Amino acid sequence: MRIGLAQMDIHWEDIHENMANAHAFFEKAKEQMVDILVFPEMTLTGFSMNVEVTGKRWRDQVDFFCRMSREYGILTVFGYAMPVSDSLLEIHPDWNHYHNRLGICENGLLRLSYAKIHPFTYGLEGKYYQGGDEILTLSWKDTVLGAFICYDLRFPEIFQVSSDKSEIIFVISNWPGSRVEQMDALLSARAIENQVFVVGVNRTGEGDGLIYNGHCAVYDPTGNRLNDLYEDERLITVDIDPGIVRESRERFPLKMDRRVPLYYRLWEQSMKR
Numbered sequence: 001m002r003i004g005l006a007q008m009d010i011h012w013e014d015i016h017e018n019m020a021n022a023h024a025f026f027e028k029a030k031e032q033m034v035d036i037l038v039f040p041e042m043t044l045t046g047f048s049m050n051v052e053v054t055g056k057r058w059r060d061q062v063d064f065f066c067r068m069s070r071e072y073g074i075l076t077v078f079g080y081a082m083p084v085s086d087s088l089l090e091i092h093p094d095w096n097h098y099h100n101r102l103g104i105c106e107n108g109l110l111r112l113s114y115a116k117i118h119p120f121t122y123g124l125e126g127k128y129y130q131g132g133d134e135i136l137t138l139s140w141k142d143t144v145l146g147a148f149i150c151y152d153l154r155f156p157e158i159f160q161v162s163s164d165k166s167e168i169i170f171v172i173s174n175w176p177g178s179r180v181e182q183m184d185a186l187l188s189a190r191a192i193e194n195q196v197f198v199v200g201v202n203r204t205g206e207g208d209g210l211i212y213n214g215h216c217a218v219y220d221p222t223g224n225r226l227n228d229l230y231e232d233e234r235l236i237t238v239d240i241d242p243g244i245v246r247e248s249r250e251r252f253p254l255k256m257d258r259r260v261p262l263y264y265r266l267w268e269q270s271m272k273r
Contacts, residue, residue: 001143004034004074005216005227005236009205010046010174013053018044019064026072028235034074039065040172040203041079041150042100047174047207049128051081055098058082062103062110070108075140077104077201079149079172082113084130096130102147102172104138112138116149117158125151137165143242144168146196150175153186153200156193160258163194167245173202177213184215184229191219195248195255197240204233221248 006025011017022043029037041047044061045054061080069076081098089095099115115132119125135158138145146166150173152158162169169190175183183202191198197220204214213231218238220226227238249255 001141001240001242002033002035003199003218003238003240004029004032004037005199005201005218005238006037006039007202007204007214007216007230007232007234007236008040008043009233010040010043010203010207012046012207013048013050015044015053015057015061022064022078023068025235026068026074029074030072032235032237034235034237036075036077037072038077038170038172038199038201039079040201041102041174042081043078043172044080046203047123047125047150049124051098051128054081055083062105065103066105066108066110069105073107075104075106077102077147077170077172079103081129096126096128098129099132100125100129100149101132102149102170104145104147106140111140112136112145112147114147114149116152118151118155120151135161137162145170147172149173153183153190156190159190159194163196164255166194166196167242168197168199168240169194171198171200173200174207174212175202175215177211180213180215184217184225187217188219188223188225191221192223195221195252196245197221197242204231221245 065076065078102114104112114136117132119129144165146162146169148171187200201216203212215229218226
């Protein structure tokens, strides 16, 4: 399985220009026979709190990536924002009105749409985007795929839940250069803890005054990074064998020793203190 990491310089809030750039990545991915092409968080807008831009044209963004997935025959992972459904807002009128989402398109269809569970409060994301409450997986070619977004990487509990099924977990980000070494370390840690492939895709360039420097990478189930790190815009390709996950778990059955009921009890006790 060949995975393409689209280390993309996102033009700030310019959906049309970013579509053209993403299209160029599809062309390169086709030339290099990529099976899965992964883009950064909020691919066509950058990590903007301007929900009028990021969320209002959500359908155009999803349609674009689904169309590209069909045209190029590549499973496509991308980021976008979209409004929370009216039915949910009727139940939760206090909710913010948008979700930061990760989509996976295959052959023109949106197969998965995950809402970021942990908005980045430090960066004011929680003021504009509502946190999701579901962990989603997708079965594809005898492999189970999981998905998270940026700040989710700092919360290991959700990776444990996903990895009960997932063998590859995507983490798409707009992670600034000032903390990129932490991203590197956390991606490796999540791979080791969960015995999965972790695919981290981060943007590069400048957006809203922040500098981003890529470091897109794939980590194997032992935490080894499978590619060199780069900071410029480029397509990085990595070949993996998902069967290694099953072999790793059979050889070293780490998850068998997890004591989930005890963790629940300890958590409940700590909350009562």
